[in-house]
Amino acid sequence: MTSRSMPGTDLAATIVKATAERAAEFERLTGTKPCLATVIVGDDPASVTYVKMKRNRCAKAGITSRHVPLPEETTTEQLVAAVRELSEDPSVHGILLQHPVPAHIDERAAFEAIAPGKDVDGVTMHSFAAMSFGEPGFASCTPGGIMRLLEDYGVEPSGKHAVVIGRSPILGKPAAMLLLAKDATVTVCHSRTRDLPSIVRTADIVVAAVGKPEFVKGDWIKPGAVVIDAGYNEGNVGDVAYAEALPHASLITPVPGGVGPTTIALLLEQTVTAAFAAS
Known part of the structure; x- marks a missing residue:
């Protein structure tokens, strides 16, 4: 059996290119650029890096990025107030709250x-319900990106x-809902699952x-299985022992x-969609 790596870089580039074209069209029609607000609490190095990367990708796609840094000691009430203020701001089209937040x-x-309408990262209960019932709404970006990858590779x-x-x-729950919507038979495993390797096989x-x-x-990998490492x-390692799994899988990310x-590309795409919906 021939195994293939399953990178998402080409798909992401295609999505971002189309998103940049739509963002330019939005600016032409409205005189303003789509705007994504990124909210981060504290200075966790990984979160800071992720937010910086997302802001850089926004610039490349013609999307304005509004950075909202909050101190580590921010309370729930203060964070909720900041997010609500962005929700009520008509110049903001999408909101990304970097997670995890402090404990x-x-x-x-x-x-x-x-x-x-601004939940472009697909993290609210409203978005989860929309995914589960197949109604209009924004997908959680990583699960949504996974589904786009499967489609792009003909799975x-x-x-x-x-x-x-x-x-x-x-991540796990919305991924299960999106796979179920595509008529897969879905098993969700977790820390209490018994004999996990046998189920994965x-x-x-x-x-x-x-x-x-x-x-x-x-x-653990059944010969010919498609493996998505989220x-x-x-x-720089994932949740799957890549070198071990590669000989077993037909495709592996x-x-x-x-x-x-693909996660970041979908975030940008949904931000532009939200901007058009609000205009």
Whole structure:
């Protein structure tokens, strides 16, 4: 069996190019650029790097980026107030709250302060419900990017068994809902799942989203399975032991360069969509 790496860089470039063209059209029609507000609490190095990267990508796509840094000691009430102010600002079209926030903050309360029409990262309960019921709305960007990757590589989820490892509300759960919407049979695994390797070995599509470096071993992978590694850990490694899994998988995303680029591309695309919807 021939294994293939499944990078997302080319797909992301295509999405960003089309997004830049739409952003230019929006500016031509309205005289203003689409605007994404990025909110970050504290100075976690990884989060600071991610936000900087997203702001740089915004500039390349013709999107204005408004940076809203808040101190580590910000309270839930203060963060919610800041997010609500952005939600009410007509010059802001999309809001990204960088997560995780510090432990003393109620992250869910902060997410829910984002107006549904500006939830371009797909983190609110409204967006999750829209994904689950197939209604209009914004997809969670990493799960949405995963679905675009599968489509781009000709992977048809219908009738296949997809195993999602991880149940976070902004990655594992929405990924499961989007796969279910494409008629996959979906199993969601988590920290209490018994005999996890045996379950993963039954999967035609594996989505690893556990946040643990090289957690999924190569001998867990069914021959010919498609492996999507949605993890990113210190040392530039994902949640899958890539070298071990490569001989077993038909397609496997690298880390970095796999899911990450499509995540950011989808964020930009949804920001421009939100701008047009609000105009």
